[in-house]
Amino acid sequence: MTALARTASGMPAITYNFAYLDEQTKRMIRRAILKAIAIPGYQVPFASREMPMPYGWGTGGVQVTAAILGANDVLKVIDQGSDDTTNAVAIRSFFETTAGVATTTRTQDATIIQTRHRIPEAPLREGQVIVYQVPIPEPLRYLEPRETETRRLHALADYGLMQVKLYEDIARHGHIATTYAYPVKVAGRYVMDPSPIPKFDNPKMDDSPALQLFGAGREKRIYAIPPYTRVVSLDFEDHPFAVQAFAEPCALCGAKGVYLDEVILDDRGSRMFVCSDTDHCATRQDEGHTGSMSAPYGEGRP
Amino acid sequence: MSPQMTSHPDAPLLVAEGLAKYYGSRLGCRDVDLSLHAGEVLAIVGESGSGKSTLLGLLSTEMAPSAGRVSYRMRDGEMRDLAALSEAERRLLLRTDWGFVRQHAEQGLRMAVSAGGNVGERLMAVGWRHYGNIRDEAADWLARVEIATERMDDDPRTFSGGMRQRLQIARNLVTRPRLVFMDEPTSGLDVSVQARLLDLIRQLVEEFGLAVVIVTHDLAVARLLSHRIMVMKSGRVIEQGLTDQVLDDPREPYTQLLVSSVLAA
Amino acid sequence: MMTDPTATVSRPSGAPQARNASRDPAQDAAAGASIQKRAALSPAAQEPDAGSRLGAPAAPSLGRETNHADAGGQRAGHGDGAPLLLVENLGKSFTLHLQGGLSLPVVSAVSLAVHAGECVALGGPSGAGKSSILKMVFGNYRVDKGSVLVADHDAMVEVAGAAPRLMLRLRRERIGYVSQFLRVIPRVSALDVVAAPLRAEGVDAETAKARAGALLTRLNLPERLWGLPPATFSGGEQQRVNVARGFISTQPLLLLDEPTASLDAANRAVVIDLICEKKAQGCGLLGIFHDAETRDAVADRVVDVTRFSA
Numbered sequence: 001m002t003a004l005a006r007t008a009s010g011m012p013a014i015t016y017n018f019a020y021l022d023e024q025t026k027r028m029i030r031r032a033i034l035k036a037i038a039i040p041g042y043q044v045p046f047a048s049r050e051m052p053m054p055y056g057w058g059t060g061g062v063q064v065t066a067a068i069l070g071a072n073d074v075l076k077v078i079d080q081g082s083d084d085t086t087n088a089v090a091i092r093s094f095f096e097t098t099a100g101v102a103t104t105t106r107t108q109d110a111t112i113i114q115t116r117h118r119i120p121e122a123p124l125r126e127g128q129v130i131v132y133q134v135p136i137p138e139p140l141r142y143l144e145p146r147e148t149e150t151r152r153l154h155a156l157a158d159y160g161l162m163q164v165k166l167y168e169d170i171a172r173h174g175h176i177a178t179t180y181a182y183p184v185k186v187a188g189r190y191v192m193d194p195s196p197i198p199k200f201d202n203p204k205m206d207d208s209p210a211l212q213l214f215g216a217g218r219e220k221r222i223y224a225i226p227p228y229t230r231v232v233s234l235d236f237e238d239h240p241f242a243v244q245a246f247a248e249p250c251a252l253c254g255a256k257g258v259y260l261d262e263v264i265l266d267d268r269g270s271r272m273f274v275c276s277d278t279d280h281c282a283t284r285q286d287e288g289h290t291g292s293m294s295a296p297y298g299e300g301r302p
Numbered sequence: 303m304s305p306q307m308t309s310h311p312d313a314p315l316l317v318a319e320g321l322a323k324y325y326g327s328r329l330g331c332r333d334v335d336l337s338l339h340a341g342e343v344l345a346i347v348g349e350s351g352s353g354k355s356t357l358l359g360l361l362s363t364e365m366a367p368s369a370g371r372v373s374y375r376m377r378d379g380e381m382r383d384l385a386a387l388s389e390a391e392r393r394l395l396l397r398t399d400w401g402f403v404r405q406h407a408e409q410g411l412r413m414a415v416s417a418g419g420n421v422g423e424r425l426m427a428v429g430w431r432h433y434g435n436i437r438d439e440a441a442d443w444l445a446r447v448e449i450a451t452e453r454m455d456d457d458p459r460t461f462s463g464g465m466r467q468r469l470q471i472a473r474n475l476v477t478r479p480r481l482v483f484m485d486e487p488t489s490g491l492d493v494s495v496q497a498r499l500l501d502l503i504r505q506l507v508e509e510f511g512l513a514v515v516i517v518t519h520d521l522a523v524a525r526l527l528s529h530r531i532m533v534m535k536s537g538r539v540i541e542q543g544l545t546d547q548v549l550d551d552p553r554e555p556y557t558q559l560l561v562s563s564v565l566a567a
Numbered sequence: 568m569m570t571d572p573t574a575t576v577s578r579p580s581g582a583p584q585a586r587n588a589s590r591d592p593a594q595d596a597a598a599g600a601s602i603q604k605r606a607a608l609s610p611a612a613q614e615p616d617a618g619s620r621l622g623a624p625a626a627p628s629l630g631r632e633t634n635h636a637d638a639g640g641q642r643a644g645h646g647d648g649a650p651l652l653l654v655e656n657l658g659k660s661f662t663l664h665l666q667g668g669l670s671l672p673v674v675s676a677v678s679l680a681v682h683a684g685e686c687v688a689l690g691g692p693s694g695a696g697k698s699s700i701l702k703m704v705f706g707n708y709r710v711d712k713g714s715v716l717v718a719d720h721d722a723m724v725e726v727a728g729a730a731p732r733l734m735l736r737l738r739r740e741r742i743g744y745v746s747q748f749l750r751v752i753p754r755v756s757a758l759d760v761v762a763a764p765l766r767a768e769g770v771d772a773e774t775a776k777a778r779a780g781a782l783l784t785r786l787n788l789p790e791r792l793w794g795l796p797p798a799t800f801s802g803g804e805q806q807r808v809n810v811a812r813g814f815i816s817t818q819p820l821l822l823l824d825e826p827t828a829s830l831d832a833a834n835r836a837v838v839i840d841l842i843c844e845k846k847a848q849g850c851g852l853l854g855i856f857h858d859a860e861t862r863d864a865v866a867d868r869v870v871d872v873t874r875f876s877a
Contacts, residue, residue: 143412156390160427164412167426168419170433171455236433339732497753504752526752530731544706544731551708555664562665 019066019099025049029067029222033213036224041186042154043137048220058091058116059217061133065114068129068213069095074102076110081118081259081276088116105279117180119201121258121280124210126227132195134216137223139183139193159191162234170239179244185232186225199233200243200259206231250275251293253284313375314339315481315513316361320370323356329537330356334370336532336539340480341511345518345528345545347560353537354517355485361515362402362483363392374481397424401474401482405489407466410473411458417444417469418454424477443472447502464495468502475506484516488523500526521564525549533557651718651820651851652681652704657727658712659699660877672877673699677713679870681820681851686842688866689855695872697855701822703727704853705744706734717741717820739767743821745813747828749805751798757783757808758793764816775815782811786837802829814841821845823854827861839864 017023025047032046051059069075075095079088083105091114092103104110107122114131124130140150143161153161162183169177182199186192194205195214205212205225212225225231235241249256251272258280260273272293275281285294314337323330331353338344346354359365361372363384372384377399387395396402404410411420421440422430430436441451447468458466467487474482487503488496504527507514518524524531525545532542533554541554552558657677663669674696681687689697702708703726704715710727717724719741726737738744743764752760761779766772783793786807792800797808806829813821823842827835835858842865845852856862862869 143415152389156393158390158393158427160423163426163431164415164419164423167422167433167436168415171416171418171437235431236436237431238434342732501752501754529735543709544734546707547709547734550702551661553662553709558664 016098018071019069019095019101020052021049021063021066026067029063032222033064033067033224036213036222037211037226039190040225040229041184041190041192041223043221043223045220046222048217051217053090053094055218056135057087058114058133060215060219060222061114061116061131061217062091062094062215063217064131064213064215064222065091065095065112066099068131069099069101069112071099071101073111074104074109076104076107076113076279077115078113078118078120078277078279079116081120081261082278084278106283107277107279115197117196117198118259118276119197119204121255121275121277122283124204124208126209128210130210130212132197132212132214134193134195134214134221135218136181137193137214137216137219137221139181139191154190157189159185159234162191163236166234166236166239170236176235176239176241182241183234185234187229188232191234192223192225194231198244198259199241202231202233202241203243246273248273249291250281250284251291253281253289253294254291255281255284255289312339313381315342315375316515317373317381318361318370319373321357321360321367321372322369323353323360323365324368329353330368331360331534331537332369334360334539338481338513338515340513342530343507343512343514343516343528345516345524345531346534347518347521347524347531348534349519349560352534354534356537357534358483358485358515358517362400363387363396377480394428397427398477399479399481401471401479403467403470403474403482403484403487405486407458407463407470410470411466413459414457416455416457417449417461420458420469420473421476424473428477439476440472443476444469446475446506447472448498462495463491464499467491467499471503471506475510475512478510479512481513481515484514484518486518486520487516489518489520503527521549521561533560648683649718649723650680650682652679652853653716653723654679654700654704654713655716656713657700657703657710657715657875658877659696659703659708660711674872674875675712675877677872677875679853681853683819683849683851684846685867686846686852686854686865688862688869689853689872690862690869691872695876697872698824700872701744701824701853701855705738705742705822738818741818741820743813743816743818745810745821745823745826747806747809747825749797749809749812751796751805753798754796756794757788757797757800760797760808761811761815764812768816778815779811782815783807785841786811786834803831803834806830807834810838810841814845819850821850821852823852823856825855825857827856827858835861 019026021029029046032044036042036044048060049063051062053059053062065075075092076083077088077092079085082088095101096103107113107120107124110128112129112131113120114133116133119130138147138150140153140161142165144150144153153159165183166176166178169175178199180198181193181196182202183191184194184202184205194202207228207230208225209227211227214223216222233241244259246260250258250260252274255275259276261276263272263274265271316338318334318336321334322332334357336344346357348354356365360367363372366385373381374384374395375381376395384392402410412423415423418437418440421443422436425436425439441454444451444454449465449468449472453461458469461469484503488499491499500523506512507527514527516523516527528545530543531545531548532539533548533556534540535556541548541552541557548557549561552561655678658675660670660672663671677700679687689700691697699708703710704717706726706729713727715726717726717737719737724733724737726734729737749760758776758779761783762772762775765775765778780790780793784790788804788807788811792804797805800808810826813823813826827838830838839861842852852865854866856866
């Protein structure tokens with residue numbers, strides 16, 4: 001199960017273990033993952049390895065993916081919903097090189113989806129695993145910098161502080177201004193940072209048929225939401241949790257009720273809103289859906 | 303605890319028996335016994351290093367004693383050994399039935415959180431989830447401690463020393479505790495600011511019938527606020543009794559020295 | 568509770584005592600005779616009339632003398648039941664550790680009784696220990712020897728060595744005290760200062776303030792001052808606030824330490840009336856009156872404290 005790499009100049013071949021990490025490391029990570037699944041929302045420490053990419057580029061997610069990847073898996077990698085941004089392309093090619101696995105951009109076809117900052121629009125199904133890249137796993141860090149104390153707060157399910165953060169939002173902005181990394185309570189027990197996904201995606205985590213894994217490489221933490229687990233976004237009775245609503249549909253595929261990105265078109269303030277999930281948008285366009293700024297027939301899609 | 307301790311309506315709120323604390327071989331305090339009833343204000347006086355802050359730490363469970371124990375009559379009337387409380391019970395006690403006003407406001411407040419959030423924190427910690435209600439209660443308490451409502455959304459970094467201390471008091475009293483620990487709450491403040499704060503504390507103590515253990519090196523503060531006084535020296539309680547009795551008729555050489563060192567104003 | 572007599576009484580005695588206890592050793596060395604020491608060291612030395620300071624203890628300068636060596640002995644015809652206050656064989660001395668353990672006897676073998684409806688005056692020159700006796704009865708000074716029994720409903724309760732909680736309750740319910748000086752509490756209005764003892768007894772704020780106002784009116788304190796903290800008042804105004812505060816509450820035993828010291832004739836007359844009313848209500852009073860006119864007007868008997876000089 002090794003992938004070979006041969007240099008063009010005929011230098012000695014560099015041999016990587018399957019999916020880059022050695023088997024003992026993968027076992028260690030799998031043990032952490034199993035524990036994380038057993039205790040939904042609980043941050044399990046793990047011996048994060050140095051990866052051939054800088055922190056902040058998804059080292060945690062990559063290690064989780066490497067640990068669960070099998071030869072028959074089909075991998076999809078997205079960054080902010082897009083399959084073709086630098087980070088997504090780099091990680092996808094990393095696993096193509098080191099594991100030789102099949103990759104896809106189609107949400108439905110993937111068995112493992114590694115993501116940064118989004119959950120795909122297409123509903124996930126049983127058997128799929130979504131791996132989130134997490135920069136800061138500790139939701140309480142904003143108000144309590146001491147790790148010893150935050151761990152104790154988790155142990156005691158002492159989450160008043162989290163509410164203080166939301167209170168501050170309303171006091172300063174008139175509404176809960178947290179729009180991403182919006183804290184959730186998992187299985188009625190642990191409060192968890194869902195990684196910087198937009199709060200628009202929070203409801204997708206609730207009762208999802210897919211397994212959700214979270215990896216934070218720099219912070220050396222892994223946590224998980226098993227399939228069909230209750231995930232509730234924190235709020236106040238008189239300021240209930242609500243997702244963002246968009247005034248207009250996607251300018252390219254006309255989709256409503258999806259998360260849109262703003263695209264600046266020129267320096268005179270022209271802009272368009274398009275699906276953040278490129279696969280979802282492309283699929284809809286293939287199916288013949290059009291938006292207000294769709295290219296004329298025959299010129300292809302962006 | 304004996305049964306009558308748990309059921310008697312006049313039972314003490316806080317009882318310490320044979321408390322001692324050693325830092326390695328160095329003595330923090332030893333042989334301290336005390337009982338405090340509801341509504342009673344006890345001042346612990348002595349100079350720096352006398353063990354008064356150590357004693358406050360032991361009573362408030364911030365430190366574990368080397369010997370002895372501290373018991374507290376919970377709201378259900380049961381007398382509990384504080385060392386036997388679970389961490390969750392202890393924290394609940396600390397944020398509901400107890401308060402702690404610290405000398406340095408930065409240690410008692412969340413400096414990056416608004417005044418309203420500071421007051422509301424305890425409410426949210428005990429399960430309040432209605433923003434409007436939390437805010438109303440916080441506003442009410444800020445008014446009680448004479449902080450203008452329009453400062454409610456400012457964070458305490460923008461507050462003066464006196465305001466910070468008053469905010470600490472509001473933050474602590476919002477859950478209507480029965481026992482409040484105070485560690486030099488007025489030191490480092492201007493005299494006029496100090497007088498206002500002392501008066502506020504005096505009023506609130508009276509209004510809510512608070513039991514207070516206040517550590518101070520300022521005998522005037524002890525005289526104004528406390529019913530009883532304990533004089534500490536070298537880790538031991540050397541003299542105690544009615545505040546005015548101890549201050550007007552001090553027996554121990556050290557107490558006489560302490561009393562005589564005060565400038566009469 | 569916080570503004571109880573505890574606070575009111577302590578300052579005038581406290582400050583001088585503090586100074587006494589720490590008196591400059593040089594000053595101490597200069598003080599030769601023990602009589603001088605006693606006069607200088609007792610808080611009573613702060614009394615305004617120093618005329619009799621060095622008066623020979625053996626020469627009673629008081630008009631009426633009706634001493635009762637036997638505290639339980641005959642009285643001036645007031646009341647029949649048990650006394651409100653029974654002092655027996657009371658002794659007190661100060662040990663000044665800062666003066667090398669110098670012991671200063673104050674009084675010894677004090678025995679007296681106060682019954683319902685009578686006013687007993689403590690007589691004797693300054694420094695004889697009159698104030699100290701009052702302070703021991705009030706629990707402000709500790710008792711070295713003997714006993715101080717105070718009527719507590721049907722029982723007599725020992726004040727000497729009483730636990731703080733008991734003493735505080737006795738002060739709240741049984742023993743009132745009017746000192747010479749008002750202990751000013753920052754930011755509390757004169758009316759609230761006066762009403763505080765009633766509030767502590769559980770009287771509602773309206774009633775308490777109404778009664779406080781009535782008393783201040785009788786004592787001729789202008790109404791415009793009622794809402795102000797007494798810190799800036801004149802000595803006489805403060806004294807009237809203090810008298811009102813002392814007389815408003817309903818404790819059966821009232822201790823008076825020069826209640827008319829800085830009052831003019833008109834207000835002195837009001838205080839005399841107040842004392843007579845208390846007597847008529849069945850209170851027992853034990854007082855120090857430096858002013859013979861007041862003493863003659865209110866006291867049923869005078870106990871010469873020089874008898875108890877230690």
